[in-house]
Amino acid sequence: PAPAEPAKEAPAKAESPPTPEPPAYSRRGADTCLNCHGDDPVTMAIFRTRHAQPKNPNTPFGHGQLQCEACHGPGGAHTGRVPRGQTRPPVVYFGRNTVTPIEKQNEMCLACHNPKAGEWYASAHRDHDVGCADCHQSHVARDPVLQKATQGDVCGTCHQVQKQNMLLPFAHPLRDQQMGCTGCHSPHGSTTQASLRKDTVNDTCYTCHADKRGPFLWEHQPVSEDCGLCHQPHGSVHPGMLKQRSPFLCQQCHQSQGHPAVPGLPSALPGGAPSATALAAGCANCHSQVHGSNHPSGRQLMR
Amino acid sequence: AAPAGANPAGVDTSTWKCESCPFYGEYEAEAEAGAIYIDEDSARFGRYNGLDEKGAYADLSARGGQRRESGTFFEYELIDLGLDTREARLTAGREGVLEAALHYDEIPYNAWDTTATPYARTAKDTLSLPSNWVRAGATSGMSALGSTIRPVTIGTDRSALGLGLSWLARSNVEVYADARREEIEGTRRSPVVFLGQIAELPEPVDASHDQFEVGAVYRFARGYARLSWYLSKYDNSLNGFLFENAYIPAAPDTVFGRKAQAPDNDANLLAIDGNFLLPWWNGVLSYRLADGRYEQDATLLPISTSAALTGGATLPRTSLDGRVDTAHYRANLSLKPHSRLRLRGNYRYDERDDRTDPFAVRYVETDSFPGGTATAQRYGYERTRFEGLAEGRVLDWLFVAVGGSDEEVERTNQETSETTETSTWGRARLKPHPTVEFAATYGEARIESGEYVTRPDQPPENPLLRKYNLTNRDRDFVEARLNWTPGKVSFTAEAVVSEDTYGKSLIGLQTSDDKRYAGTASWAFHERGSVYVTGGYQQIESLQAGSEGIPPTQDWRTRHEDEFTTAGAGIRFDKVLGKVDLTLDYTYARSKGQIATEAVVRGGAFPQLDTELNSVRIGAGYDVNDRLRVNLAYVFEDYDSSDWQLDGVEPTTVRNLLSLGADAYNYRVNGLGLSFTYRFGAAKAPAAEAEEE
Numbered sequence: 003p004a005p006a007e008p009a010k011e012a013p014a015k016a017e018s019p020p021t022p023e024p025p026a027y028s029r030r031g032a033d034t035c036l037n038c039h040g041d042d043p044v045t046m047a048i049f050r051t052r053h054a055q056p057k058n059p060n061t062p063f064g065h066g067q068l069q070c071e072a073c074h075g076p077g078g079a080h081t082g083r084v085p086r087g088q089t090r091p092p093v094v095y096f097g098r099n100t101v102t103p104i105e106k107q108n109e110m111c112l113a114c115h116n117p118k119a120g121e122w123y124a125s126a127h128r129d130h131d132v133g134c135a136d137c138h139q140s141h142v143a144r145d146p147v148l149q150k151a152t153q154g155d156v157c158g159t160c161h162q163v164q165k166q167n168m169l170l171p172f173a174h175p176l177r178d179q180q181m182g183c184t185g186c187h188s189p190h191g192s193t194t195q196a197s198l199r200k201d202t203v204n205d206t207c208y209t210c211h212a213d214k215r216g217p218f219l220w221e222h223q224p225v226s227e228d229c230g231l232c233h234q235p236h237g238s239v240h241p242g243m244l245k246q247r248s249p250f251l252c253q254q255c256h257q258s259q260g261h262p263a264v265p266g267l268p269s270a271l272p273g274g275a276p277s278a279t280a281l282a283a284g285c286a287n288c289h290s291q292v293h294g295s296n297h298p299s300g301r302q303l304m305r
Numbered sequence: 306a307a308p309a310g311a312n313p314a315g316v317d318t319s320t321w322k323c324e325s326c327p328f329y330g331e332y333e334a335e336a337e338a339g340a341i342y343i344d345e346d347s348a349r350f351g352r353y354n355g356l357d358e359k360g361a362y363a364d365l366s367a368r369g370g371q372r373r374e375s376g377t378f379f380e381y382e383l384i385d386l387g388l389d390t391r392e393a394r395l396t397a398g399r400e401g402v403l404e405a406a407l408h409y410d411e412i413p414y415n416a417w418d419t420t421a422t423p424y425a426r427t428a429k430d431t432l433s434l435p436s437n438w439v440r441a442g443a444t445s446g447m448s449a450l451g452s453t454i455r456p457v458t459i460g461t462d463r464s465a466l467g468l469g470l471s472w473l474a475r476s477n478v479e480v481y482a483d484a485r486r487e488e489i490e491g492t493r494r495s496p497v498v499f500l501g502q503i504a505e506l507p508e509p510v511d512a513s514h515d516q517f518e519v520g521a522v523y524r525f526a527r528g529y530a531r532l533s534w535y536l537s538k539y540d541n542s543l544n545g546f547l548f549e550n551a552y553i554p555a556a557p558d559t560v561f562g563r564k565a566q567a568p569d570n571d572a573n574l575l576a577i578d579g580n581f582l583l584p585w586w587n588g589v590l591s592y593r594l595a596d597g598r599y600e601q602d603a604t605l606l607p608i609s610t611s612a613a614l615t616g617g618a619t620l621p622r623t624s625l626d627g628r629v630d631t632a633h634y635r636a637n638l639s640l641k642p643h644s645r646l647r648l649r650g651n652y653r654y655d656e657r658d659d660r661t662d663p664f665a666v667r668y669v670e671t672d673s674f675p676g677g678t679a680t681a682q683r684y685g686y687e688r689t690r691f692e693g694l695a696e697g698r699v700l701d702w703l704f705v706a707v708g709g710s711d712e713e714v715e716r717t718n719q720e721t722s723e724t725t726e727t728s729t730w731g732r733a734r735l736k737p738h739p740t741v742e743f744a745a746t747y748g749e750a751r752i753e754s755g756e757y758v759t760r761p762d763q764p765p766e767n768p769l770l771r772k773y774n775l776t777n778r779d780r781d782f783v784e785a786r787l788n789w790t791p792g793k794v795s796f797t798a799e800a801v802v803s804e805d806t807y808g809k810s811l812i813g814l815q816t817s818d819d820k821r822y823a824g825t826a827s828w829a830f831h832e833r834g835s836v837y838v839t840g841g842y843q844q845i846e847s848l849q850a851g852s853e854g855i856p857p858t859q860d861w862r863t864r865h866e867d868e869f870t871t872a873g874a875g876i877r878f879d880k881v882l883g884k885v886d887l888t889l890d891y892t893y894a895r896s897k898g899q900i901a902t903e904a905v906v907r908g909g910a911f912p913q914l915d916t917e918l919n920s921v922r923i924g925a926g927y928d929v930n931d932r933l934r935v936n937l938a939y940v941f942e943d944y945d946s947s948d949w950q951l952d953g954v955e956p957t958t959v960r961n962l963l964s965l966g967a968d969a970y971n972y973r974v975n976g977l978g979l980s981f982t983y984r985f986g987a988a989k990a991p992a993a994e995a996e997e998e
Contacts, residue, residue, distance in 0.1 A: 027314070031321030040325055049327050056328055057376030058401030060476070063328075066312055069321060076314075099739055099790060117522050117529040120580050123589040124637035124651060129694065129706075130744065131734070160786070162799040162823035166841035166871045169894035171916040171946065175353035180390060180412050193591075193635050193651045193692070201574075201595055201633035202655055210487075212514045212539035213567030217601050217627035217661055223684045223719060224774060226657065231774050239867045239896040239914060246847065247950065250863055250900065254814045254849050257767040263853040265861040266900075269907040272953035278503055278962040281954050287505075287962060288498045288671075290564075296601075297545065297565035298608045298620055299668040301679050304498055305564055 026078025032069040034081050050143040060114075073110050073140070096135035104133040118190065125191025132160075137189065153182035157189070170237030185210075186235065203230050218294030220301055224255070225293050248284030256285075332986050334369025339936065339980025341387075347972035348418035348460065350942060355389030356976065357415040363387025364980045376400040389413040389462065401473060408467040417459040417494060420965040421956065423450055424506045424548070431547045431561075432506050440553045444957035447551060454956065457507050457965070461491030477524040487514040494965055497564055500673035502552040504963040511542040512567070530579035535597075537572040544568065545606045551963050555673045559611045562672040568603035574631075587641040594634050601627040609669035616675060618667040625661060629685075632656040645698040653690040659683035659717075685717045696732075704734040721775045723755040730782075740792075745785040752778040757809070767857045771810035779806045798824035810850075811859050817847040823871075834878040843869040861905040868897045884928050892920040916946040916970075931984070938978035946970045 028034040039045040048054045053073075054063040062072035071077050075094035084090045094110055095102045111134040112119060122128055137147045137156055146152040154176045158165030161183075168177040175181045183189070186206050188199045200206040207229045208215045216226065224231040232251060233243045240247040246254070249266045256262045261279060270277035278287045286292055289303045297305035312318065341362045343351075351357025365387045370380030379397035386393075391411050398404035427433040435453040439446070467485040474480050495508030520533030545565040554560055574597035581590045602624045608615045635653040642648065663680050670676040689712070696706035709729040716722060730748025735741075754776045759768045771777075782803040789796040805817040823841030830836060845867040850859045875890035898914030923939045948969040956966045 027316045029320075031318060032323045033321070033325050036325040046327065054326070054328065055372065055378075055400045056323070056326075057372075057374070057399075060401050060473075063323065063326065064401065066318055068312055068314075068316060068318065069323060069326075116580070116582075117524060117531070120529070120531075120578060121591045121593075121637060123580070123639035124591055124649060129649075129696070131742075159825075160788070160797065160799075162797055162825060162839075163801055163821045163841065163843070165825075165839075166821075166823045166843070166869070166894075169871050169892065169918065170869060171896055175412065178353035178390075180353050193637050193653055201593070201631075205631075208537070208572070209516070212537060212570070212572075213512060213541065215537075215539065215570055215572060215599055216568070217570075217599055217625070217629050217659060217683075218568070219605070219625045219627075219666075220681050221684055223682075224772075226659075226684050227686055227716075227774070239869060239898045239916070241950075246865055250849065250865065253851055253863075255770070255772040257770045257812050257851055257857075258762070258764040259767070259853075259855065259857075260764060263767065263851055265851055265853065265863065265902045265905055265908070266911075267902055267905070267907050268909050268911045268949075271912070271949055272958050276954070276959040276962075278959050281950050281959055282505065282962060282964055283496055284950070287496045287503045288501065290496045290498075293567075295565050296568040296603060296625065297563070297606050298666045299670065299672070299676065300565060301666075301668050301676070301681070302670070304671050305562075 026076055027068070027071055028077040028081045031071065032063070035070045035077065044141055047141045047143070051141065053140055072114075075110065096133070096140070098133065098136055104131050107133045107135055121188075121191035121193060123191070124193045125189075126197060127189060127191065136160075150182045151179040153184065154179070157183045164236055167236040171239055172241055172243050173237030174235065174243075203228050207235075214293045216294050216296075218296050218300075219298065220291075220295045220303060222292055222294055222303060248286050249279055252285040252289075328372075330372065330374055332369065332371040334367065334985040335982055336367040336985070337364065337936070337980050337982040339364040339978060341938075341976060341978040344975045345972060346418060347944075347970075347974055348415040348458065349944060349970035350972050350974045351413070352415050353390070353412060355385075355413050356974075357413070357418070364978055369985065370396075372400070376402075398471075403473070404469075404471045406467075406469040408469070409465065411462060411464045413460065413462050414491070415458070415460040417965070417967045418456075419968040420459055420494070420507075421454045421456045422506055422965055423453040423455070423551075424504075425455075426507075426509060428547075430509075430543050430545065432508075432549065434549045434551060438549075438551070440551065442553050443960045444963050445960065447957065447963065450956060450963075457492070459492050459494050459507055459965070459967075461489050461493065461510050463487060463489045474521075479522045479524075480520070481522075482519040483517070485516045487516075489513070494967065495564075496962075497548050497562060499550050499552060499559065499562055499671050500555050502550075502961045504548070504551045505965040506548060507965070508564075508566075509543060509546060513540045513542075514538070515540070527584075528579055528581040530577065533574075533576050533578075535572075535574040535576070539567070539570050541566050541569055541603075544603055547610070556611055556614055558613055559609075559672045561610050563606055563610050565606055568601050568625075570599060570601040570603070570627075572599045573597060576633075583640075589637075589639045591637040591639075592635065595632070597631040597633075599627070599629040599631070601625055608667065609672050611669065611672055614669045614672065614675055616667075620666065621664050627661040628659075630656070630658040630660055632658075647694075647696045649694045651690070651692040653688075653692075655686075655688040657685050659685045682718045684719065687715045689713050702735060702737045704732075704736075706732040706734070708732075716775075718760075719775060720760055720772060721754045721757050724752055724775060725754075726750055726752045728780075740790045742788045743786070745783070747783050748781075750778075750780040750782070752776075752780075754809070767812050767852055769852065769857050769859070770812040771807065773807060773810070773814040776807060776813075777809045779808060780804065793829040794826070795828075796824070796826045798822075812850055812852050812857070815848040815850055815862075818845070820844045831878070833880050834876070836874070836876045838872075838874045840872040841870070843867075861902060861908065863900060863902045866897075866899045868895075868899075870895045886924075886926040888922075888924040890920075890922045892918065892922075894918040912947065912949045912952075914948055917944070919943045933984075934982040936978070936980045936982060938976075938980075940976040941974070943973045944970060 053061055055061045056063050058064050063069055077093050079091040080093045092101050096107050139145050147156040188197050195203055198206045234245055244251055266280045270280035291300055291303040295303050299305045341364050343356045343359055346359045348357050366384050368382040372378040376399050382394045384392040389411055393409045396406045423434055424432045437449050439449040441447050465487040469483045471481045489510055489512050491510050492507035493510055496503050496505050515538045517536045520531055522531045543566045545563050547561045547563050550560055574595055576595035578593035604624055605620055633655050637651045640648045661683055663683055665678050665680045667678045668676045692710040694708035696704055699705050712726045714724050728750035730746055732746040734744040759766050780803055785800045787798045801821045803819045807814050821843040825839040827835055827837035847865045850862045852858055852860050854860045872893040877888045879886045896916045901910040902908040920942045925937045927935045946969045951967055951969045954964055956964050
């Protein structure tokens, strides 16, 4: 489950220089804010979310907390009188095209969510100046990026190539909304390959494909090293999300004399001299245990 | 009292009553009931959505919950209960103290519905042929096939049950536990072989996977630390399965063969991770230390089904007693010594240490003839990677970054004991206007391998062959991304290009080029309406070389070109006439695969691999009143494909391959859904209104 977020015990992680003067807060907290924003359904929707739970002392609306200003920052100037002709001083706004720098926005979120984003500071998203609010909607009860059915659309907003890959003929079930990007990736950052959730590519795959883990009596070397040597996890035009189909993929590493060195030829198709080396599963018609075999006679991965 | 630091500024909030805050307290729910009709059978259309058969399906979903003033809460969600993708989720607990979640879901994998076989499962681990089966030396002689072959669907159902607990033991200590059991049942398309004579059959699948993780997170003034333990247990109800020989056996007592299935195996991992916010340069140190182990001790199958071929040989052990130790250590240091300069350094170490004791096994080839004695190789690696990045804000609108990495991989029992990959790259990010961002990266990565020594396997590989993960490779890559959001219009585009050359490979993979482009434009033409167009193009080309000559030389090449084109457009308009929400989406996807073998007699191009998808989805929702909504959905999908590995391959087309006769996927499906959604409890929720804004 998504555990409750306890508050951090120290001041927020500051990415920008410290403010010299203590900031001024509003006089009555959320009651002040809602004087003007109480009719805004987007604002009011916060009360249907985990962020606004008065019985949870760790949420912005918990006892003693800073309510709206926990995220939007001190609102004293914003809620005070504004001389005619002057613009109302902003608070912290969230989103791509707001006056608040992305770093400042993220700083507000990370003040409480640091453990949820442990390697954020090492993440590709941070490298590209992605804001928490670019992906998350904190004012809705069901944040689309946290829903399996809608997560792919959110990630695909930027990851256009991966979004198109969902349509490849052989792909994981993202288009069918049976899997989300976070099934494999850790968007909050990781220094693993491709920001994977698990420590290695293979450990990520074993989460769902534990039958490939072994160790087997007879192992196939690339299988135990990196599933991505043969498979394209974002999809492929070849069965099994393989980078290329058999026999050609196999022949990129196996060329011993005899049948492994015989090229795949169109003459091996129906109408010519149909051959099991090219048709159906190709090499895997015989060497079907390409992920390893635990049979005592599985030396050639045929048993 | 609030936790220390919850209000870091020490603001006096005693007068902050939040009297105008409409905290959620009433039970609310909504339920959807209706039906879906699909007009055609298609495993491919219903591969993962459960709509694989012609007919009607119940469309049942519900969700609801309540947060009480006492601080307790519960939420539930039931999704698609009438489909094979059904899912249920229940969460309950006490705010800020305890949360428990129960989760169940199913995912089907409908692989084939055009397949047929004479094999039948006559015991849990046995696939037999009919009693009147006529064996022959080739498929054309299997005269009983026509009267015994039966349609069979291939696929699996995966169901998972999960339980999660999270307890905030103290304001800065959280303890959590997650358990998940997954069961997989069904069949997979599986070839089996006797001495080059192959039969495809529906291999039974019946396995479970249990995963358990427990951990604790401790938050302190300048960071956090987490200790966790993960356990995974894979349990296969079948160690292997017996299959009857459809051909005339090569040995008298080899009417049945046996193939192993994935063995039961365990994995566990103990890890500590966290970060530390440094007191200078806005530094952050993140780290993770994880040690794990894979173990496998499943009982080994007999050497062969044939006692005569086994020749009295016995296994030196009853099981592999396999053990692999894994280690993963990584650390990252992020610094911002100046408001315009950011630095980052990463270190990562991975190890796979196969500690299994090798032993010699006397083996029998495909239950057909004695093979000799062999000892299985154990494979391991150590991978060490250093990575660095520096980014400076050169101008207010220009960010320039340079980075690089060095990765060394040491392997055991392979052709090269060491490869080193060095990469360097540079990136420019331009933000000339708050609504425009463009980033472009160019880099190169070079893999240098140590001495490549062909291993003394029997038969040995061609000495000119270089396996692509073990040899030199030069890669050049370019990535670019544009985001432009001028008001009501937005445009996003991405390009990723890489070119690989394997300079030392006379045999094997020579080159591989990968080009991918995609983009989407959208326009919010009305406060409640928007349209979009999207598209992409990908091209993956590669060249490989082989040799069937003696002495070994490069005497054939195969060129591959895979292309993938997508296009789509859609419109969404909410609250038409104040009551109706409309969506319309069109999706097109076309893939092509071209393979041509050159410089060899009888070479040439294979028929083009093709898939084409055309999909239209229309949705409409009508708010009858504040509680009742009528939903209408229509989907049309047309899918055509051709695949020379399947086209024209009937069960007896190939002399030595009794196939299941799977056809390339083709379908044209219409689906219609009508459902009613009723809201219980409070009238329309603010959240829903907000989402509709």
